Amino acid sequence: MATDIPMPSYSDNMEEADLVGWLVAPGDFIHEGDPIAEIETDKATGELESPVSGTLVEICVAEGTTGVKVGAVVARIDAAEAEAPFPPEAVETSASQPASAAEPIDSGSPLEEPADSPPTPPVAETPSPPPASPSATTALARRVAEQSGIDLSGLRGTGARGRVTKADVEAAASGAMAPAAPAFAVLDVECDVSKALDVCRQASERDDPIDLVAFAVRAAVLALNDVPDLAARPEREENGFGVRVHAASGAPKTLQEAERKSLGVLAQELRDDSEETTEAPDIEIFDFGGLGIHRVQAPVSAGGTAALGIGAPCSSDPDGELDRAYFTLSVDTTRVELATAARWFSEFRRRIEDPLEMLL
Numbered sequence: 001m002a003t004d005i006p007m008p009s010y011s012d013n014m015e016e017a018d019l020v021g022w023l024v025a026p027g028d029f030i031h032e033g034d035p036i037a038e039i040e041t042d043k044a045t046g047e048l049e050s051p052v053s054g055t056l057v058e059i060c061v062a063e064g065t066t067g068v069k070v071g072a073v074v075a076r077i078d079a080a081e082a083e084a085p086f087p088p089e090a091v092e093t094s095a096s097q098p099a100s101a102a103e104p105i106d107s108g109s110p111l112e113e114p115a116d117s118p119p120t121p122p123v124a125e126t127p128s129p130p131p132a133s134p135s136a137t138t139a140l141a142r143r144v145a146e147q148s149g150i151d152l153s154g155l156r157g158t159g160a161r162g163r164v165t166k167a168d169v170e171a172a173a174s175g176a177m178a179p180a181a182p183a184f185a186v187l188d189v190e191c192d193v194s195k196a197l198d199v200c201r202q203a204s205e206r207d208d209p210i211d212l213v214a215f216a217v218r219a220a221v222l223a224l225n226d227v228p229d230l231a232a233r234p235e236r237e238e239n240g241f242g243v244r245v246h247a248a249s250g251a252p253k254t255l256q257e258a259e260r261k262s263l264g265v266l267a268q269e270l271r272d273d274s275e276e277t278t279e280a281p282d283i284e285i286f287d288f289g290g291l292g293i294h295r296v297q298a299p300v301s302a303g304g305t306a307a308l309g310i311g312a313p314c315s316s317d318p319d320g321e322l323d324r325a326y327f328t329l330s331v332d333t334t335r336v337e338l339a340t341a342a343r344w345f346s347e348f349r350r351r352i353e354d355p356l357e358m359l360l
Contacts, residue, residue: 002076003052007061008039009070010046017041018066019074020140023165028056030077037074038140038166045140045166054079140166148173151303185338186297187329187345193313194323196355203267212325213287214267216310217243218358220283221259223347230336230344231282232305244281245270246298248291254281263358283308289325300332306341308348327352 007017020038024030035047036056058076061068068074141164145152150172157164196215203210221241224231231241240257255261255269256279283305286298289312296309311326327348331341351358 002057002078003054004073005036005048005050005075005077007068007070007072007074008048010039010041010044014041014070016067016069019061019063019068020045021063022059023047024056026056026059030054030056035165040140047165048074050077052077052079141169144169183333184300185331185333185341187331187341188295188326189329189345189349190324190326191349192323192353193325194321196352197313197322199355199359208264209271210263210267211270212289212313213245213247213285213310214263214270215352215355215358216285216287216308216327217245217255217258217266217270218261218263219348219351219355220285220308222351222358223344224282225259226347227340227344229340230306230331232280232303233282241283242279242281244284246284246286248288254279280304285310289313295326295328297328298330300330304332305335306331306344 007019010017018040020040022037024034024036030036030050030053032050032053034050036050037048039046039048054077056075057078059074060076061072061074142152144150144166148169150169152164152169155164155168155172157168193212193215196212199215200210200212221243224241241259242254242256243258244252244254246252253270255266258266261269280303284298284301284307286296286307286309288296289310292312294311294314296311298307298309300307307330309328309330311328313322313325315322316324327345329341329345331338
């Protein structure tokens, strides 16, 4: 049975408070006393602690809601899982055997058990919290970081699922917490780029060249629209996503508002000489395929979250036309969950293999 978690009262005359941010998400296992939300009144800011252990099954008040009345139910926690002494399968097994079926135990040494004695059901361990989500930051932590001038990129969160909390930011401001060291993971996928290469050939015949990297840029930003948590700035501003493209020759180029530009415009910007902006990109792309390199594992820059390497097109048939290319995604897993990267890569692959929608 779920336990209602009410908005607490921090003083005798407190009537309402703002729910600034959640530190947990539905499905998280919470221990009694764990902070689960950040609460703010006109006089103070505090954390709502869980009165029970169990699994968060429902959030009843959205993050950022103001004027929540004291006593109003803000969340529900199912404490049943924490109270169960045995795993469900162990309880089922013992319940399905009638007591009369048990064999009598011979008297003998009190330290000996009969050979046919059923095993004692194992005691269930307390469930562990689910994997962290390092990219999450609570609203209050972001505000404190802005006021303190703290860079949140790479900051290690101690909240549930790795969320960066107000306390983490304050610790970083005092020098008590060091940024987390990057931890990289690499995903690699072989894509059918035959349709994209056909478009490139047709465009070249019209003297309006488009190459594979332009397709990759557009596929990357459209995938960021669907999976924004991969971006360095998931909560992007009005200027949209930025992509920095590195090539074998020439300075890197950063394309701003890339998801709002057509394939032809992106291709033209990649050819143009332009001054490099200092603004941090949401994703970086490394195009070294022109050197004949088929797999490019690109580095993730400091403050970045992901980098995509484009390999040289190759052929699935030794005597056939070029129709395949390897794309390699490097991810800083202290900032982005690997599952998030995999979802983004799936969206990227879908678009690069069927590029017609990217021509619109």
